[in-house]
Amino acid sequence: MGDIGGLAASLYMRGISCIQIPTTLLAQVDSSVGGKTAIDFCGVKNLIGTFHQPMYVFADPTFLNTLPEREIRCGLGEIVKHAALSAPLFDLLTENMERLFDLKFLAQLVPENIAIKANIVQRDPNETGLRRCLNLGHTTGHAIELTEKTLSHGECVLLGLLYEERLARKHLGTDNAYLDGLDALIYRVLTRDAREIDVGSAARLALLDKKNTGKGVTLAVPVKKGEFALLELAYDDYVRELKEIRETL
Ligand SMILES: NC(=O)c1ccc[n+]([C@@H]2O[C@H](COP(=O)([O-])OP(=O)(O)OC[C@H]3O[C@@H](n4cnc5c(N)ncnc54)[C@H](O)[C@@H]3O)[C@@H](O)[C@H]2O)c1
Known part of the structure; x- marks a missing residue:
């Protein structure tokens, strides 16, 4: 909801002030911060959007008490x-x-997540470099998300x-022990079997991603603890490798 409200505020009278009051875990830890607003259009995710910083973000952990478990998992994705x-x-x-599903623990995580995102956004508000890491x-x-219509944003992330x-x-020099640890976190939250995903169809849509720069896809990927890298892959390689990975999961 915050994306739509923020987009409307950024367009009305060429922009009016807005305050974000996030009520989902995902919005509290991520989408209410940073000023990105967008809607999907013509089958492309977030195609129409603006950068419009909110004046304030009021994140009240009380809202988390009524969130369905699936929405908690969604926020845990980010x-x-x-x-x-x-x-x-x-x-x-x-x-x-x-403790990942303990609401008291999650409430403690909210300020830390806001600080992580705000720190990155402050250094690169218009996503010319560093902020791309948030696209991991x-x-x-x-x-x-566009292919598997029943999945939430967090599950797809x-x-x-x-x-x-x-x-x-x-493709890159990675710390595989660390990536195994990241896998463990992902599998702790994810309920969907990753092998069921139609990665071929998804890969076709990834080519439309507005962040792509060359002839293939540009991915922000984790490499070592606290470090990311940009990986460019030719489209055919990307599709083939996603399919190969699915067989190994
Ligand atoms: N702008 C950004 O930087 C950014 C970052 C991440 C995700 N997003 C976008 O955010 C969207 C998802 O946002 P969301 O997860 O906040 O979803 P949402 O606003 O669609 O809410 C999800 C569901 O939870 C319900 N709900 C909300 N608060 C509740 C509460 N306190 N108790 C019970 N039910 C409640 C809503 O009615 C809805 O059914 C995606 O479209 C994604 O693309 C944007």
Whole structure:
């Protein structure tokens, strides 16, 4: 909801002030912060959108009490993504695997996640470089979201991370012990079987991703604890390798 409200505020009278009051875990830890607003259009995720920073974000953990478990998992998807960018958060989650669905623990995680995202956004508000790290798992994740209509955004981010992290292992110098730890976090939250995903169809949609720069796809992938890299793959390689990865899951 925050994306639609923020987009409307950015367009009405060429922009009016807005305050975000996120009521989902995903919105509290991610989407209410950073000023990105967008809607999907013509089968492309977030095609119409703006950058419009809210004046304030009021995140009240009380809202989490009524959230269905699936929405908690959805928010955890973005929390795990942040953990792939922040070594302290990765360690905290790994040490507290059994508390990942504990609402008190999640409420404690909200300020830390906001700080991680705000720190990145402040250094690159218009996504010219560093902010691309927040797209970790998202190129493949968004494509899966458009293909598998019953999956939530957070579930797709986790699936995207799972596939893209394996592409990183293949093409870049990665710390595989760390990536195994990231896998463990993903599987703790994900309920959907990653082998059921129609990765061929998803890959076709990934080619439409607005973040692509060359002839193939550009992926922000985790490589080492707290480190990411940009990986460019030719389209044919990307499709073939996603299918190969599915057989190994
Ligand atoms: N702008 C960004 O930077 C950014 C980042 C990540 C995701 N997103 C976008 O955010 C969208 C998902 O947002 P969302 O997860 O906040 O979903 P949402 O706003 O669609 O809400 C999900 C569901 O939870 C219900 N709900 C909301 N608050 C509740 C509460 N406190 N108790 C009970 N039910 C409640 C809603 O009615 C809805 O059915 C996706 O479209 C994604 O693309 C944007």
